[in-house]
Amino acid sequence: LNVAALTSLVPGGITDDVDQAVSFPCLLYEVSERPAGGFGTKALPEVTLRVHTFSQYEGFQQAQTINQKAIELLKDQTLAVTGYTFAGTVFYDGTVPLPNQVLNGVKVHELVSEFRIYVEEP
Numbered sequence: 001l002n003v004a005a006l007t008s009l010v011p012g013g014i015t016d017d018v019d020q021a022v023s024f025p026c027l028l029y030e031v032s033e034r035p036a037g038g039f040g041t042k043a044l045p046e047v048t049l050r051v052h053t054f055s056q057y058e059g060f061q062q063a064q065t066i067n068q069k070a071i072e073l074l075k076d077q078t079l080a081v082t083g084y085t086f087a088g089t090v091f092y093d094g095t096v097p098l099p100n101q102v103l104n105g106v107k108v109h110e111l112v113s114e115f116r117i118y119v120e121e122p
Helices: 061-074
Strands: 026-034 046-055 085-103 106-120
Touching: 046 061, 046 085, 061 085, 061 106
Parallel strands: none
Antiparallel strands: 026 046, 046 106, 085 106
């Protein structure tokens, strides 16, 4: 996500630490892993990537523009995942709008997009 096409849209930065989100718009990402079934003898862990777009703009237009760029950069892409062998593509599962949220004491609009990535243990 750290490419000019996206960083130019989020002067508040791209971070994995919500406490660092001090100016807006900004993007927060979180990664989690859970075991998933696989074929053969190796496990096929499922990695969930959630991208949170925060904006103070009235309405969702600014957040949607940023979110669409993040989706474009991730959906159907091949990623390098440290410690794993990549086992396919990035699946985009959808976006949920969360209007009128508060982040670090600031009223914001939030869009949460969720992606699935299957990886193979080496």
